[in-house]
Amino acid sequence: MDFSLSDEQQAYVDSARAFAQAEMAPHAARWDAESIFPVDVLRLAGEMGFMGMYTPESAGGLGMSRLDASLIVEELARGCTTTAAFLTIHNMATSMIGKYANPEIIEQWCPELVMGAKLASYCLTEPSAGSDAASLRSSAVRDGDHYVVNGAKVFISGAGSTDVLVAMLRTGDAGAKGVSAFLIPADAEGISYGKKEEK
Template sequence: MFEPNEMQRDLIDAVSVFVKDLIGPTAEHDDAEERFRKEYIHQMGEQGLCGIATPEEYGGLGLGYLDYAMVLEEIAKVSASYAVSVAVTGLPQVILNQWGNEDQKQQWLPALAAGEHLGAFCLSEAGSGSDAASLKATAVREGDEYVLNGSKYWVTHGGYADVYMIMARTGGPGPRGISCFLVPGDAEGLSTGRKEQKMGMRASPTTEIVLDNVRIPAANLVGNEGDGFKVAMTALDSGRITIASIAVGTAQAALDVSGGYACERKQFGKPIIDFQGVGFMLADMATAIETSRMLVHKAAWLKDNGRDFSGTAAMAKVVATDAAMKVTTDAVQVMGGYGYCKDHPVERFMRDAKIMQIFEGTNQVQRIVISRHLKKAYTAPQG
């Protein structure tokens, strides 16, 4: 767990070279222009990077979350936007692996795992973010079909996805009234609403998705009616590991750039790393990254070994994303005015880091998850 094995080392090296060549040359331009290139997902898919944890029989690599975490870290060092793309197109796969029936797995998984299809996960709405169980989009059964209406907010891959995993209400209020549906991107009545103008993660498209009498086969229900909230939460438990991995990659890239700069930049006749104020800042950054990585890897290891990982994944998300925000901010500080300007990527890393504390459950919500685990542990009968 603490050091990559030989297979993981080879995987990390191969991914590092591949994404630097593929995404590196356009990363700054696409951030400035808010441009998403779907073809990059196809190309990463051809290398197996879009279906790392999906079983081989459904077209994935059949590896574990520890391997997945290491791959996402490498992609994020170049572009957090595309690392998020890989993680988000992974969410419908996690759901199908855990909740899908055999027909659904055969129909939907291979194209997602191959990066031929882009996936999206639609839980949030304008009025329900953290309080996801109060969502209002509806799905009404009519014969062999469901008819979906409503609007989903902040959909990563909105307008680009081939498969939308949508949570909608089939029953009464609260979590038990929610169900999960597979909706093709070209379904009649599904359209893209407003596109968000964002502070960071600007190469990742985020839009509203409008559902206007969208008819889908009843066979596209995932799990049973009323399972939707549980389905979404199991996806988010795993998603926390992926976002935390992306945070580690973003922070590491910021340290690599600012650490190298601090060794070269001279003021008062010596490299600025030799001033204790700068050297200690870099030392704290490195320590925070290493701590985060350990916790992310532990959460992934627990998941891979069939253990309860939910609380540890929430801790990993809090620690790694808070660290990424601080590390990237400090990287700008280490580089002074040059760090604040677009000649270097650290200002992009800092803007990208902020959303990691917010999406896949804000870091306040993660603390709710952690405190619930604590309450359960401390109120369990002592034996």
Template sequence: MPATRTVPTQEAADLIDLTRTFAVKELAPRVTEAETNEEFPRDVFALLGRSGLLGLPYDEEYGGGGQPYEVYLQVLEEIASVWSSVAVGVSVHALSCFALAAYGTEEQKREWLPDLLGGELLGAYCLSEPHAGSDPAAMRTRAVRDGDDYVIDGAKAWTTHGGHADFYTVMARTSEDRAHGVSCFLVPADTPGLSADPPERKMGLTGSATATMRFDGVRVPAHRRIGAEGEGLRIALASLDCGRLGIAAVATGLAQGSFDHALRYAQERETFGKPIIEHQGLAFVLADMDAAIASARAATQSAARLKDLGLPFTHEASVAKLVATDNAMKVTTDAVQVLGGYGYTRDFPVERHMREAKVMQIFEGTNQIQRLVISRALTREAAGAVTVAAR
């Protein structure tokens, strides 16, 4: 059941149609085998890049697609409805480009962004550490200035595309100042001293490689520092706002894909002489699933439009991430229930969807962290006025 969408231009509508066709023709035939065999589909990202789908939310001047976030996120949805590992990868690639695009100098952007956005290179984002997942200010990875270089030592956990990426956007400590002691670096994958541990053995998203990255005397030229020294935490938090919208869209697409399978099954499967969708108990489950997806999409698009207008959206990004990922967990669980015993087997994709949904409540800030962000925003905004902006 295709989602009802509103987009600002015919070009955007055509782009979403193109993505849907790409997902059905190129992704759908491969997803089951790749996820079962835990194969990272590197060639798919090259194909996405050549199709112009890896740099959509960035300026055309630097090789991006020049699309607003409300369009980019709907493209992510379409990909996730077929293969969520790939959609997560597109979101992470966009996240890894954010620091350079938003905080890089004009010279840095012109030198590196076209290659990063062009599709042949794949990015990764190094923020979390084994002891500092939800508290990035507690990171221990260090970057020590040595002449015209910085030397980075430490480890970064849970790196999506770890060991497969061509470049890494890395946050590392440059002083002991908790709030202003972190800096951001763009590190090529072939830099001596940079290595990846074996990939994590995960419950889901097994087609997405996740690994700890090791920095052992990694020497990075100072001109590869993005932003001012000590500005890294600010860059990281701004990046996460965008990344949370990406994951909200992926979760919404995943839920949509799982719902579509459950709906088709309910229309075809018969008990007591009629399709099971005509039994009220099951029909109400499907109705709740549909409503959950619609609410997740609305929350995500509302936050995206604030971003596109240049308005603050941190609070709304956390709301979208919380709502979309919690709803995806509920929808995918219900999809398994709709299929009954068949849903619990690997003959149908809904059991995989359920496993994939779980991590979306965890990465890009756990949903407990989202509740913390939201509650703090409510405290700050209690005495404020409602923001109204024309589109």
């Protein structure tokens, strides 16, 4: 079996490596020590196409395979592991919006998300539901033309600095099938953010 990279994959790797060495590695230790979330560098990553890697092309992303995206992330993580970790989460949340949201929502959010001009958090983990995600308790209950959301999440990367939250909430019975994904603007009324975790 041939495991060598194609010319296109090698080009992705080269550009990600150059970006990581120039924009991330020189600052990584300080960002960690001083709890800096480098929004400006994430915007530059967006200009490189790294913020919408496997978001569908129909939503403005690059429509890459997960393997190709992994090759890029591997290089970015050599520059700054924590920033690369957030970048993967932003990519995951943005691809979910690009794949599953209705057209108006895609049009509203995806152009800026894939450019890194806006940032997304993925909100699954709860204080009593980490590995056992299907036992999450935060809920969304329909009330006329809107939902009332109650609950708490933990370990949400970027929370407090991001613009939109893709939140897993219980809308049905116990277990995985009772969970739905919601897109919530990060500044929606009633949301509060707790302490920052140490990096």
